Amino acid sequence: xxxxxxxxxxxxxxxxALVLLRCNYSSSVPPYLFWYVQYPNQGLQLxxxxxxxxxxxxxxxxxxxxxxxxxxxxxxxxxxxxxxxAAEYFCAVSEGSNFGSGTRLxxxx
Amino acid sequence: xxxVAQSPRYKIIEKRQSVAFWCNPISGHATLYWYQxxxxxxxxxLIQFQNNGVxxxxxxxxxxxSAERLKGVDSxxxxxxxxxxxxxxxxCASSPGEPSSYEQYFGPGTRLTVT
Numbered sequence: 076x077x078x079x080x081x082x083x084x085x086x087x088x089x090x091x092a093l094v095l096l097r098c099n100y101s102s103s104v105p106p107y108l109f110w111y112v113q114y115p116n117q118g119l120q121l122x123x124x125x126x127x128x129x130x131x132x133x134x135x136x137x138x139x140x141x142x143x144x145x146x147x148x149x150x151x152x153x154x155x156x157x158x159x160x161a162a163e164y165f166c167a168v169s170e171g172s173n174f175g176s177g178t179r180l181x182x183x184x
Numbered sequence: 185x186x187x188v189a190q191s192p193r194y195k196i197i198e199k200r201q202s203v204a205f206w207c208n209p210i211s212g213h214a215t216l217y218w219y220q221x222x223x224x225x226x227x228x229x230l231i232q233f234q235n236n237g238v239x240x241x242x243x244x245x246x247x248x249x250s251a252e253r254l255k256g257v258d259s260x261x262x263x264x265x266x267x268x269x270x271x272x273x274x275x276c277a278s279s280p281g282e283p284s285s286y287e288q289y290f291g292p293g294t295r296l297t298v299t
Contacts, residue, residue: 081226086226096299105284109287111290116292117292117293118275118277118290118291118292118293119227119288119290120275120290121276121287121288121289124285124287126285162212165226165227167226169285172217172229172232172240172272172288173229174228175226175228176224176225177224177226178228179227181211
């Protein structure tokens, strides 16, 4: 069975700083991987996804993630944080629609 | 394009009562999902429909939860009787097809409080 683990339930960065949210997956077959964002009192919205092909995936709002098979990782990054990025972020793997436990991103002024 | 609609948005019930949630997916989306999201946790898949057939209900507590998707469009999720631990947000999502490479589109959720 496929699963994901998100390291760090809460990450706080300064506005303009690099954002790095970590996700590791477990899978015996090539996975399809997703990052979703959830703003307060809203449903989840897709940021980006990896299926096949290019391992560096670009998403909305300046986010990107790199699929690294050797490290079984799919970390989410953004070069410069903005106040509007404050939200909960979830990594997910396709099989069984398994979601990680989430990382709450806070942005300091 | 209209998004995934859910109702009600909020519901408060007492334990042992019953409750039902409704979901209308994006038009043309064959796959529909129900998730339970407990505060501070990620969504947990309860049931997945492909058209009006069940693909995965392995994590659905079948002694108290039931779901149906009549005519392969709208879906309802029912809890009877409710327990305190059922307090959560219930999310509905849909996707265009069965292949797992498709992303899911989520509704705003129904926040259930069981007292």
